[in-house]
Amino acid sequence: MNALKPVLSKPWIWSWLAALATFAATALFTGGASAFGLSQATLTFAAFSVMVGLGQMLVITLGPGNVDLSVPATITLSGTLALKFMETEGSLVLPGLLIAIGIGFAIGAANYALIKLLRIPPIIATLSMSFLVQSLAIWSNRGLRIKPPEALAAFTTGTTGGVPNIALAGLVLSVIVWWLLERSIYGRWISAIGQSPFAARMAGIPVDGTRFVTYVLCAVLAAVCGYLLASFSGGAALNMGAEYLLMSIAVVVIGGSAVAGGNSNVPGIWGASLFMFLVVSMLNTYGFGAGIRLMLTGLIIIAVIVAASRPAGGKR
């Protein structure tokens, strides 16, 4: 039991337990027949949530009031423009990715400019930015659905050693963010700012610079997600980002990161993303109607959050 204690005290453990339990419940119901297919789909769709969730987690770490609501619009715009730029041309896959990253950088920088220069609260600044970005996407999309380059479509829907490529991409990004958060100076800085911006400033932390980088990182991660998601689903759609608004925030909260900032973790983002997809699959498998499904989803999420929320200030 003592050996388990360090693991049980981790805030992310609850999202993983919930994901495993849901997976077992679903697989048992179908007699194990669909276990492989279910895990493939889960890994793929969870990976998209992970990518946006990581960025949102960094922003939420900055403390109360910090949230990026422009995530869905960023996904849509980057998917739309990157696919338009590539025009199904296989040689433009990498430049297309760079375009997506550039779009993310621009949106993140513009978000922080609004927050800082016009002194608008982040929730309002990123929301208004999302309208601007979404309008740009509508204007440039014009109802055309451009297919992704063959090679890119094959990559995003393919697997490597039985694991979906999208999940591998999500894993690589997770490792990078984990390193930033746990091992780098930047991670210490965002955690310090999240606990007390005033104390952070007086400890010599460049608060504005750090917050700027964080909003840019969040938008870049969303843009990369948009690029991959558009390629995966055979073209960009104007509503492709919609579900990731609440999803990106929900996975941070369920993953055990502190909503008040200062204390976040990467493994929880994975646990929560898997769980969020599995809950819907499970309820679908059980054959519930849409109303019941939404209600149960809500109740289950509340239950996990209650289980995961423990007194703050534990040993780190």
Place this chain on the structure above:
Amino acid sequence: MNNSLEPQPVVAARGVRVAFGAVTALDGVDLDIRAGEALGLVGHNGAGKSTIVNVINGGLTPHQGTISYGGVDAAGGGVAAARAGGVRCVFQELSLCPNLTIVENTRLMHQGLTGFGWRKRALTLIRAKLDEVFPANRIDCTGTVGELSIAERQMVEIAINFIEVTEAPRLVILDEPTSSLDASLAEQLMAHVRRFVAAGGSVLLISHILGEILSTSTRIVVMKDGKVVVTKPVADFTAKSLVEAMGSVIKEKTHAATRTGANAAPLVVDLPVAPGSAFGFAARKGEIVGLAGLGGHGQTDMLLSLYRARSSNWRPQRPEEIAFVAGDRSLNGTFPLWSILRNLSIGDLGALSRLFAIDRDREDALGADWKAKTAIRTPDMHNPILSLSGGNQQKVLFARALSTPAAIVLMDDPMRGVDIGTKQDVYAILRSEAEAGRTFVWYSTEMDEICLCDRVYVFRDGVIVAELKGEEISEEHVLAASFSGEAA
């Protein structure tokens, strides 16, 4: 009951004792305020002035002793008993609601203004009272408080407290009422106080402007360390004797002899004379510069603006030019979710890292080093910072600043709540660091610490009013400069 020759005092405090944790704020205070008397209350920071005010207005229940209003014991009566006894209090920190109009604020203070037409009645009352206290003011009483200047808010708050609705005010407490008023408004207020007292009311006046106290009070009470040390009619005081009564007995000088060559060291800070200041601010390499004066007179603001001017909010800076030791730990010092070690190492992570990656072994070594140097009492530096006592948390903040290569260290009254042993340790570290060439700018409200400095600036009302060097640094001189008036 009331047939004795002496009329009952408006307020009588007997043997009042109040303690906040281990700190005794009031240690057996007896205080009578009689009708027709303006009682001046003076004392240094932490003498217990605000605490006794809060006991009298019912906001604090004394842990021992009694308080009575007009001879009626008010055990446990709180604010309601005080109001019923005719006690009104103008707070030092303004207590009007900025989003409401002046008329509405009047209603808040006076529950008796009810029924149809209360606005009209309140308007008449407040208008008349404002004109009475501050003739020729041009305050629009139908406007919201938020539109008023700080001086106008203070005027409104004072006028509201002098209004009579259902019961007449018998005692009005004025806690630093002129701190935001200019000289002519202050004189109008003092004139009103004298009229009010002559008409049989009583006033408790707290002010750091000795001229006001001496010209307006009829009797003066001097407090020190939670006790009343002197109570005498105003005629027995001069400005000089009043300052002496506030200070402790002048101790043997423990001041370090001014180090030779200190005046030749290069300047590391050199600020021009600010408007209203008598002196510019300068600090030399290896010097300990003290910021003295009463609390909240601009010392902390000075440190904060100095820090902001010397550090960037956008780019990381290495090596750090300046470091800050917080006094109000929870406001701008500690990171509560973190371990002791992380709270320490955040000061200079650059020194522990290669390519932005923190080397945990070097971080642990830094922690062990400073744990030994400052004797932080913990079995494990990975324990949460909040597991430490206040004094030990303060040591961590010192270590955070001293572990950086910063040439200037700012200290914002960091010794509050630190035990004497720790203080001695830190003083020794400061001295040796200063000799090694570091500059310290030290705001302190404790006179013993000010006396450890090489040079001292005294602040009043946000500006520097005096500069004391070497032998001139004494409690007497600092107090004289802190209180305006003829004292100096």
